[in-house]
Amino acid sequence: MSRSPISRGSEWTFDLIRRYDREIARVAAQYGLDTYPNQIEIISAEQMMDAYSSAGMPVGYSYWSYGKQFIAVEQQYRRGRMGLAYEIVINSDPCIAYLMEENTMMMQALVIAHAAYGHNSFFKNNYLFRTWTSADSVIDYLLFAKDYVAKCEERYGEEPVELLLDSCHALMSHGVDRYKRPSRLSPQRELQRQRDREAYIQSQLNDLWRTVPVTQAGQAQAREARFPAEPQENLLYFIEKNAPLLEPWQREIVRIVRKIGQYFFPQRQTQVMNEGWATFWHYTIINHLYDEGLLDDGFMMEFVQSHTNVVFQSAFDDPRYTGINPYALGFAMMRDIRRVCENPTEEDRRWFPDLAGGDWVKSLDFAMRNFKDESFIAQYLSPRLIREFRLFSVLDDDHNEKIEISAIHDDGGYRYVRNALAEQYNLGNREPNIQVYDVNRRGDRSLTLRHSQHNRRGLGESTEEVLTHIESPQARDIAVAAAARPLG
Amino acid sequence: MVSAGPQGFLKRGEVMSQLIDRRLNGRNKSAVNRRRFLRRYKNQIKRAVGEAIAGRSITDIDKGERVSIPTKDISEPVFGHDSSGRRERVHPGNRDFMPGDRIDRPPPAGGGQGKKASNEGNGRDDFVFDISQEEFLEFFFEDLALPDLVKTRLATVVDHNLVRAGHTPSGVPSNLDVVRSLKGAMARRMALGAPYRRRLRQLVAELDSSRGGSEERDGASRALEEEIAELKRRIGGIPFIDTFDLRFRNRIKQPKPSTQAVMFCLMDVSGSMDTERKDIAKRFFILLYLFLSRNYKRIEVVFIRHHTTALEVDEYDFFYARETGGTVVSSALKLTYDIIGRRFPTSEWNLYVAQASDGDNWSDDSPICRSMLLNKLMPCLQYYAYVEIAAENPQNLWLEYEQVNAACENFVMQRIKTQSDIYPVFRELFKKQPA
Numbered sequence: 005m006s007r008s009p010i011s012r013g014s015e016w017t018f019d020l021i022r023r024y025d026r027e028i029a030r031v032a033a034q035y036g037l038d039t040y041p042n043q044i045e046i047i048s049a050e051q052m053m054d055a056y057s058s059a060g061m062p063v064g065y066s067y068w069s070y071g072k073q074f075i076a077v078e079q080q081y082r083r084g085r086m087g088l089a090y091e092i093v094i095n096s097d098p099c100i101a102y103l104m105e106e107n108t109m110m111m112q113a114l115v116i117a118h119a120a121y122g123h124n125s126f127f128k129n130n131y132l133f134r135t136w137t138s139a140d141s142v143i144d145y146l147l148f149a150k151d152y153v154a155k156c157e158e159r160y161g162e163e164p165v166e167l168l169l170d171s172c173h174a175l176m177s178h179g180v181d182r183y184k185r186p187s188r189l190s191p192q193r194e195l196q197r198q199r200d201r202e203a204y205i206q207s208q209l210n211d212l213w214r215t216v217p218v219t220q221a222g223q224a225q226a227r228e229a230r231f232p233a234e235p236q237e238n239l240l241y242f243i244e245k246n247a248p249l250l251e252p253w254q255r256e257i258v259r260i261v262r263k264i265g266q267y268f269f270p271q272r273q274t275q276v277m278n279e280g281w282a283t284f285w286h287y288t289i290i291n292h293l294y295d296e297g298l299l300d301d302g303f304m305m306e307f308v309q310s311h312t313n314v315v316f317q318s319a320f321d322d323p324r325y326t327g328i329n330p331y332a333l334g335f336a337m338m339r340d341i342r343r344v345c346e347n348p349t350e351e352d353r354r355w356f357p358d359l360a361g362g363d364w365v366k367s368l369d370f371a372m373r374n375f376k377d378e379s380f381i382a383q384y385l386s387p388r389l390i391r392e393f394r395l396f397s398v399l400d401d402d403h404n405e406k407i408e409i410s411a412i413h414d415d416g417g418y419r420y421v422r423n424a425l426a427e428q429y430n431l432g433n434r435e436p437n438i439q440v441y442d443v444n445r446r447g448d449r450s451l452t453l454r455h456s457q458h459n460r461r462g463l464g465e466s467t468e469e470v471l472t473h474i475e476s477p478q479a480r481d482i483a484v485a486a487a488a489r490p491l492g
Numbered sequence: 493m494v495s496a497g498p499q500g501f502l503k504r505g506e507v508m509s510q511l512i513d514r515r516l517n518g519r520n521k522s523a524v525n526r527r528r529f530l531r532r533y534k535n536q537i538k539r540a541v542g543e544a545i546a547g548r549s550i551t552d553i554d555k556g557e558r559v560s561i562p563t564k565d566i567s568e569p570v571f572g573h574d575s576s577g578r579r580e581r582v583h584p585g586n587r588d589f590m591p592g593d594r595i596d597r598p599p600p601a602g603g604g605q606g607k608k609a610s611n612e613g614n615g616r617d618d619f620v621f622d623i624s625q626e627e628f629l630e631f632f633f634e635d636l637a638l639p640d641l642v643k644t645r646l647a648t649v650v651d652h653n654l655v656r657a658g659h660t661p662s663g664v665p666s667n668l669d670v671v672r673s674l675k676g677a678m679a680r681r682m683a684l685g686a687p688y689r690r691r692l693r694q695l696v697a698e699l700d701s702s703r704g705g706s707e708e709r710d711g712a713s714r715a716l717e718e719e720i721a722e723l724k725r726r727i728g729g730i731p732f733i734d735t736f737d738l739r740f741r742n743r744i745k746q747p748k749p750s751t752q753a754v755m756f757c758l759m760d761v762s763g764s765m766d767t768e769r770k771d772i773a774k775r776f777f778i779l780l781y782l783f784l785s786r787n788y789k790r791i792e793v794v795f796i797r798h799h800t801t802a803l804e805v806d807e808y809d810f811f812y813a814r815e816t817g818g819t820v821v822s823s824a825l826k827l828t829y830d831i832i833g834r835r836f837p838t839s840e841w842n843l844y845v846a847q848a849s850d851g852d853n854w855s856d857d858s859p860i861c862r863s864m865l866l867n868k869l870m871p872c873l874q875y876y877a878y879v880e881i882a883a884e885n886p887q888n889l890w891l892e893y894e895q896v897n898a899a900c901e902n903f904v905m906q907r908i909k910t911q912s913d914i915y916p917v918f919r920e921l922f923k924k925q926p927a
Contacts, residue, residue, distance in 0.1 A: 018511060025509050042509035051514065054521040068532045071525030072566060075621045098510065105515055120509065166528070174569050319585020328584060396586040401578045406594040412586055425582040436571050461577030466569035473569070 009300040014108035021046075021103070024113045025120070027298055031289045032121040035365055039124040040139060041098040044116065052104050053077050055092050061264070062094055063146045065153035067169055093119035095127040095271070097139035110306045117289045122282025129373050130277070132270035142267060148194055149260040156253050168254055171473035172240065172261035177435055179240030179262040180269050198259075202252035235439040235454065239474070240265070242440045273376045273431055280334015281372055287311060287335070317393065328425075333393070337380070340389050341368055351387060377429035385425065387418045397424040402460075436463055530627065536561045537623065541631040546771065549807050550757075550778045551793060553632070554785070556625045560618040629782075635911040636779065654743040663740025677737035685727045692723045752790040753842040753874075755781060756831075758824045760849035761815045762799040769881045770811055773848035776879055776914050780846045783918065788842065794831060798824035804831065819852045821889060822860045829868050838872045845873055851880040851887035851907075862892040870900050877917050878905040 010027065011020050025044065032039070047055070057074035058064035094100040101119040103112050127133050157165045172179075236242040240262040244255050271278065290307055293299050299307075317332035318325045341359065344352045345367050348360035359367055371384060396412040397420065411417035411424070427433055441454035451474070455463060530537060540559040589595075623631075659669060699716045757777050759765070765773075784791050795810035796802055799817045802824040824847075832843060853861070870876065880890055886907070897903050906917040 018513070022509075022511060025511070029509065043512065044509050045512045045514045047514045047517075051517070051521070057522055057525070066524045066528060068525060068528035069568060071522060071527065071529030072619075074522040074526055075529060076619070079621050102514075162528075166532075170568075175571075177570055317584055319587075320583035321585065321587075325583075325585075328582070393584040394586040395582050395584055396589055397580055397582045399578070399580050400597070402576050403578075407597050409589045409591055409593040409595070410580065411591055412589055414591070417591060421582060424580045427580065428582055434573075436573055438571055457577070459578040461579065462574045464570075464572035464574045466567070467571060469569035470571055 007297040009303070010298050011109055012300055012302065014110065014306075016107070016109040016112050018046075020109060021112055021116070024109075025116050027293055028113065028117050028121060028289055031292050032117075032125075032285070034292075035285075035288070036369065037121055037125040037285065038129060039099065039121055040096075040128050042120040042124065043098040043100045044120060045100060045102050046105055047102050048105050049081070052092070052102065053081065055102060060092055060094065061146055062096075062100060062143065063150050065150045065169075065260075066157075067173075068166065069173065091115040091119045093123045094142075095123075095133060095137055095139055095267075096142050097128075099124040099127060099139070108306065110303050111310065113303075114286050114290065114307060114310060118282045118286035121289065122285040123278060125285075126274075126278050126281050126372060129369075130270070130274060130376075131374055132273060132376055136270045137267050145194060145263065149264065152198075152256060152260065156257065160253065165257070168257055169261065172258055174470045174473040175239050175243075176261060176265040178438060179238060179265045181238050181241065181266070198256055202256070230441075231443045231445055232440060235441050237437070237439045238262075239438070239440060239453075243474075246443070270376075273378070273429075276330040276334040276337075276377045276429065277372065277375065277380050278334070279331045280336075280338045283311075283314060283331050283335040284338035284368075287339075319394075336389055336392070337384055338368060338371075340386050341371060341384055344386065349388075355386060356384075378426050378431075381429060382422060382426035385422045387413075390418055390421055395421050395425065397421050433458060436461070530623070533561055533566065534631075536565065538631050538634065541628060544628075545632060545774070545778070550774065550781050551785075551791070551807075553629075553778050553782065554625060555628065556623050557628050558620060558622050560620040563619050566619055632778075636775065636915050654745060657742045657744045659739040660742040661736075661738065661740070663742070667740040667743070669739050669741050672739045673733070673737050676739060677733040680734065680737055681730050681732070684730050688723045688727050692720060692727070695720050695723070752792070752840070753784050753788040753844060754792040754794060754836050755784055756794045756796060756828050756843070756845040757810065758796050758798070758828065758845060758847040758849075759810065760799070760819055760821070760852070761797045761813070762817055762819045762850075762852065763815070764850050764852055765881075769848075769850060772881055772908065772911060772914070773879070774811060775911055776848055776877075776908075776917070777846055779914060779918060780844065780877065784844060792836075792841075794828075796824050796827055796831075798827075802827040818854060819849075820857050821849065821853045822857050822864055825861055825864045825869060829864070832872060843873045845869070845876045847876070847878045849878075849880060849889070850882065851889055853887065853889040855888050858888045858892040861889065862896055865893075865896050865903075866899060870896070870903065874902060876900075876903045878903075879914070879917055880905070880907045882909050 010023050021044070025042070053074060055062065056077050058070045064070060091104075092102045099120065101115065101124070103115055107115065127137075127139060133139075153165060153169075232242070232246075240258055243250075244258040244262065247255075250258070290299070290304075294304055315329070315332045315335045317329045342364040344356050344359045345362045345364035348356070353360045371380065375383060390413045394413055396417075397410045398407055399410040400407045411420035413421065437456045437458065439454050439456070440451065442452040444450045444452070453471075453474070537559050540561075541557060544557045545553070659672060695716050699713055699720070702713050702716070755777075759770070759773055781791070781793065793807075795805050795807055797805055797810055797813075797815070798819070798821065799815045800820045800823065804827065805813070828845060832838070836843060865876070878893060880887070890905070890907070893903075893905050897905055904917055906913065908914055908917070
């Protein structure tokens, strides 16, 4: 079927964007992509830098670190050291995607396909996002957070708020419930509940204070019952609920930072998948449109060039190498799943009996919904891809003088490399496992954190500084001794 | 939300995307965060600004500055791993490694985990960024304890007047000078049409003389008539107005203050003026310079340093060359007076003198200074500011100058110890509305 191209040349107009969007939406629906409605916003480069530097949040509270980010981005951009990201997309309902006005028509179309249909459908359907984030209320919550922090600054001064935020941000990565599902939020309910919480918690806290030593024996017994009864991995949550000397507003801010950290938690666990999925779909959709005759050759040439840049993977000994490119790995894996479904080799049949010869759209959809990076790689990385990427794993053990090549892309190494790579994306391994172990309620009121070591890996050099941050939201005038290292 | 309702009657994929143009929305959403960053690292930035002031010429104070802060200072702490223990990493692009190969550990910073890792903390490179002229001055003013009004006055960029300056052949339509353009068009039409009209007059005369008569003549006159018609067509074809004719009123920017001033910087460079005192002196000079640059279009700066003899020098020598020996202040005053007489006639220049000293002077010389000032210098000056830096007790020069101060309104003096003492010297000066 041959039709005339939608546009020629690189200039975009609003009408053209609408036409492209309609065609892309049609093709996406044909492949069964299930998305939130889209809200596509055209913004300037400066606005893109703004969005960039606030961790991709469309509304954020004021914080110096975002200013630092902004300055860094601005400087690099000005000196021409980097182009801005093509797109930012926000996990919300409707799904907000930003297009930069400097982009060419081809780029706008690519971004629409990538962000507004690729990422969008991932946000809507992947189990982590479904469990951890509420797309329909996040913008409202961020707005609530911004206003609340601003109000606190007005009432208590900018400095105490900033100090508190410093402490919370230091613990942000340890402010996530990994096993509990968060409840849904709405702004009014959030406000109401915030007031209730304030009142309730303050009335309950005296429990921690009721520490009049009764008898020696009683004290010894009390020592036995640890508080918390179970170790707590969510440090921010524990502080929010139990720190005795926090003001109600401080508790609320701890909570806000914790909630925002939680909102970004799924993104940190699905980088490869999310980018791979979006890249796979922009590639597939644009090619589909080209096959229909809706895109001209100039468009395609430009497209292929950008796409190739996005999925470029340098080798380990290349000066540009900064690790595995999630776009490259994700895209290759998604394509590989399709390949295994459509043209399985004998090897594929052995490795993926369920996949080989199946319906690729359904298989991909299943993979997208039910995995995160770690499990996705463990499940789907094929020997063929390992060979293509020439992956090898390196074991670095500080007991040994030299590092060792533990496996490469050969028959004996496929499973090993696959597991090693999957482990590399396991957040539980990447971040130290630190839990609240004990609070000495009757004695010196110290807080004990326990670091469970994995593979004998020690804690980084900023640990001491983080610990001072735990002291400050906990209790200022009470000595808090944190025994992080010895246990473990 | 909406998704529940419409899905029933809209087929999937037909939900239209919403397209919004946000480009006109505010663009400085990060300004507040940037300000907070600057406030948080105020000390580091101030140090950079201080260094910049030391390194810059005082006439060059009015610019932004590149500031660099060690990355370590601004990194945010998180719980993380160090490099100990057992780690396994997968890399792409194997060439000839085989399982079991043992290789040397690559150096920790460079190599594989290059640039990205250095953000995390162990990178030694600095966080470098620019601050604007306004921000620079803000930091500069901070220790000087300037009142806000003065700060804003100094921080504002010089205003410009738009002044007419003839006409130009190009410009914006609103500046089009219609009358002049039409005059030009008319002249052009006359000039271009002149040869045709001359010929036309000839032909008309011929036609008149040949009228009435034979057929032969009729033929000739028809030819003449044709040529006349052709000429008329040509004259008519000359464009009434052409882009070539357009004239636009030309306006050029002229800085508002339209007078000129000369500033004499006098400094005692005898051994007792150490670097710290010179630093304070420099700020004193800069402040006066800034004030003048906001009020005068053109400023000359003359640097005169003195110990027992005075010498006109360039700025570098003024601040950095070291001298030893005694102090004779009157030598500098005399040189100033000479230079005024030779190069800066008081009818054309506004004269300002700023003098910094540690107050030491030969006791015999101080009365000479007083009479020099009262009789010769002060009558030609707009303003004379004297600072005595960090002296324990008023020195003899101070006592003599006090008499000058009593006699002249535009003579100010101050003893200063720190930067924040500088401003009061100029209080009277800054009170005046700029001309």
